[in-house]
Amino acid sequence: MKMNKRKWKIIDAAHRLFIEKGFHATSIQDILDEAEISKGTFYNYFTSKNECLLAIIEYVEAEGYQKRIELAIGKDQQDEEVFIKQLAVRLNMNKKYNMLALFNHVMQLDDKEIRKYMDKQYRAELNWVSKRIADVYTPGKNDYSLDHAVMLLGMVHHFLHVWKMGMEEEVEPEKVIRFILKRMKSMMNDQMKSGEKFFSEELFSFELSGEGRAQRLLDSFIKKIDYITKKADSEQLDYLHFLQKEITSESPRKFIIESMMLSLKHVFKDTELEYEISQVVQLAEKYIKCQEGEEV
Amino acid sequence: MKMNKRKWKIIDAAHRLFIEKGFHATSIQDILDEAEISKGTFYNYFTSKNECLLAIIEYVEAEGYQKRIELAIGKDQQDEEVFIKQLAVRLNMNKKYNMLALFNHVMQLDDKEIRKYMDKQYRAELNWVSKRIADVYTPGKNDYSLDHAVMLLGMVHHFLHVWKMGMEEEVEPEKVIRFILKRMKSMMNDQMKSGEKFFSEELFSFELSGEGRAQRLLDSFIKKIDYITKKADSEQLDYLHFLQKEITSESPRKFIIESMMLSLKHVFKDTELEYEISQVVQLAEKYIKCQEGEEV
DNA sequence: AGTATTTTATACCGATAGTATATTTTTTGC
DNA sequence: GCAAAAAATATACTATCGGTATAAAATACT
Missing domain, CATH: 1.10.10.60 (Homeodomain-like)
Incomplete structure (x- = not known):
């Protein structure tokens, strides 16, 4: 990077x-x-101190996103160990970069933009955890997974907070996650037996599919591309323009876009724009997934 | 007030x-x-904007504290309904006064004093919840109650957050508490069977007993009394001085102090110092409990 | 009524975020 | 290698804010 x-x-x-x-x-x-x-x-x-703070957070988020993908490569979707490690990634990042301190600062900012960004991030995390819980523990069903995701995140966060507050030893997110997941198993069984549900799984689904999300992703994508094209050389520009054209076309072809993203990563490797490109690639991936969901 | x-x-x-x-x-x-x-x-x-913010928070906390005591009067310690209502008190206060927004602002403050105050408050809440869980669900034992308290608070807070984020309906803390407590029951059984414990119950016990806490309570008490005496009339002063003398004596007599506190509440009723007096009474109550604990 | 306390109005200080600009340094293209 | 372009620097400036200081006016107390 x-x-x-x-x-x-x-x-x-x-x-x-x-x-x-x-x-x-x-x-x-x-x-x-x-x-x-x-x-x-x-x-x-x-343009401001706030934007500088946001850049730090975005950088850490992106790094965590990449690590989670790497952890899943070649592994079974139902593998609990992978899930644990993936969960730990973000918490370890928080520890490594001392993000909790920063989040607290962010929370207080009256800056609407940053608040919105943090909210979006939490929603995305909830959706991800929710989906992964269904993958690992109740394959084929996800009736309760939003409830479970909220519980899991709530318990883990507070456990880490208390640990940090009360003990000298260094915090070990994985230890907390393992403990909480054990507790959750009996709870999940029990809840499914009783049939009680709190949050409906569609609560944040507009974040996962729907025109709104697709449009927003596309907007961000185009904005990023615009920014990058200003600084790219002619060879890189060819790739960018082609990608932009394909993704905004009537029916973008998935294999082409995936190929383009690989090329982009390669072409921008070790350049100043590498970081920006990784963001574009993320956006494109999400956009494709989003479109796929709609076509199904 | x-x-x-x-x-x-x-x-x-x-x-x-x-x-x-x-x-x-x-x-x-x-x-x-x-x-x-x-x-x-x-x-x-x-003396500063921060102190003004702190005053707002302190006021709300004090009101919640009083309401919890009132709810317990004449009721059984094991009564789950009382526990639920008591839990809801603080969350309802947060809703009523929109405290969550404020807490977020507070969190960002670099002011060490406020951070320390908020930490202390969270510890106190954990201890209280921990004790009440033992009261209601595992009378006579409290091996796991700190674990359970952290889980409970973690889940409830995140549930409320998600509710606020995702739904139009007004937040109903009691509904959340009831749902979470149901989930916790199966979890608590299971954990006690397995015997696994995460936090030892002594983690924050230095907050509940020990010379340090007593001394700190006494300090706060004397500071408050000093402040009040400056503004009290002669009749009130008699009470205050007597209380101060008794509580700082070699072996303060509990029944005298309790009597004095009732009188104080009465004498200061509907005066400008009523609020300050309620704080003093709280401190005295805590101090007595603390001393009792040591003598056992 | 007269004294003491509180409130007001106002001016001031030091620090801060952010802007503007002229000058120097570095990078780039040929 | 050199000239044009871009980026970085130094510096001065504005406006705002938190907090202090103080003299005059209003209010409360006895």
Whole structure:
């Protein structure tokens, strides 16, 4: 993950300072000193301090997303060990990058954009956990999986919080996850016997399918592509234009897009735009899945 | 709850603004305009914006504390209905005063004092829930009750969050609590059979007993009394001094202190200091319990 | 009525986020 | 290798905010 050298330097410095001193206690000047850059440079890469914070969070999210995909490669969908490791990924990222401290700062921001982003992220996580619970524990059915996902995340988060608050030992997310999953098994059986359901699984389904989501994904995609095309060279531009044309066509062909994404990753490998490309690829993947869901 | 008229006006205005615009987006000037007071007056009652926020939170907490005590009067310790209603109290308060929004703002504060206060509050809630779970579901034993308390709070909080995020209907904490408690029963049975325990019940016990807690309670108590004595009349002063003398004596007599507290509540009824007195009474009650625990 | 306290109005300080710009440095294209 | 273009720097500036200080006016107390 190369990104722009200076941009990375800023993000890295800001990240350290935000965790060490807190978001509000860190002034722009602090960041400039720590990153050894000038004010102009900072505002060349970010339009505000908030956007800088958001960039940090986005980076960590993206890294976690990739790791989860890697963990699933070649493995059975029902494999509980994979699920545990995948769950742990995000929590470990939080630990590694001390994100909890940052999230708390984010939460307080009055910035609507960031709030919306965080909400969206939580919804996505819920949907993912929900789907994976159904995969592993109740294949073929997902009647209760939203309930279970909320329970799982709620318990795990609070367990980690209490652990951090009360014990000296370093937090071990996997240990917590294993313990909670054991508890959940008896609970899931019992609930299915009783037939009680709290949240209907369609609650957030508009996030998983539907025109709204597809349109939003497409918007983000086009926006990102626009940004990248400004900085890409001619060879790269060919790929980008072709991809853009295919994905916005009447009936985009999945195999072509998947091929293009592989090529894109390759062409942008070790360039400053590598990070941006990984985001575009994610968007395209999600868009395809979304469209597939509609056609079924 | 009368409090000082102007102080109340400020707290009320600030509360509305914090929820509406967010803590950081609300300037002192906004509060002054909304409450129709001058800057001098504001800083006469609060030393900072943070302290003003803390006052709002403290007020809500105190109200919840009182309501929980009232709910328990004359009822059986094992009564599940009482427990449910008591749990709902705090969540309803959060809803009523829109505290979740505030908590998020608080979380971001770099102010160490407020963070410490919020942490303490969470610990206290955990201890309370833990004790009550043992009361109701496993009388005489509390081996697993800390685990269970963390699970319960974790699930309930996330359920409420998801409900708020995803549905139009107004949130009903009691409904959530009942659903979660049902789920927990099968889980608790299962866990006790397996014998697995995550957190030891002594994790936060230093909060429930020990010299440290007693000393801290006493400190807070004396500080509050000092503050009140400055504004009390001579009759009230007699009570206060007597209480202070008794509680700091070598072996404070419980029945005397309890009697004094009843008198205090009566003497300060409908005065500006009523709110402060209720806090003192709380502190005294906790201190007595703490001392009793040591003598056993 | 006269004293003490509270409230107001207002000016001020230091720090901050963000803007603007002229100058220097680095990168890029040929 | 050199000139044009882009990026980075240094610096000065604006507006806002939290908080302090103080003198004058309003209110409360006895």
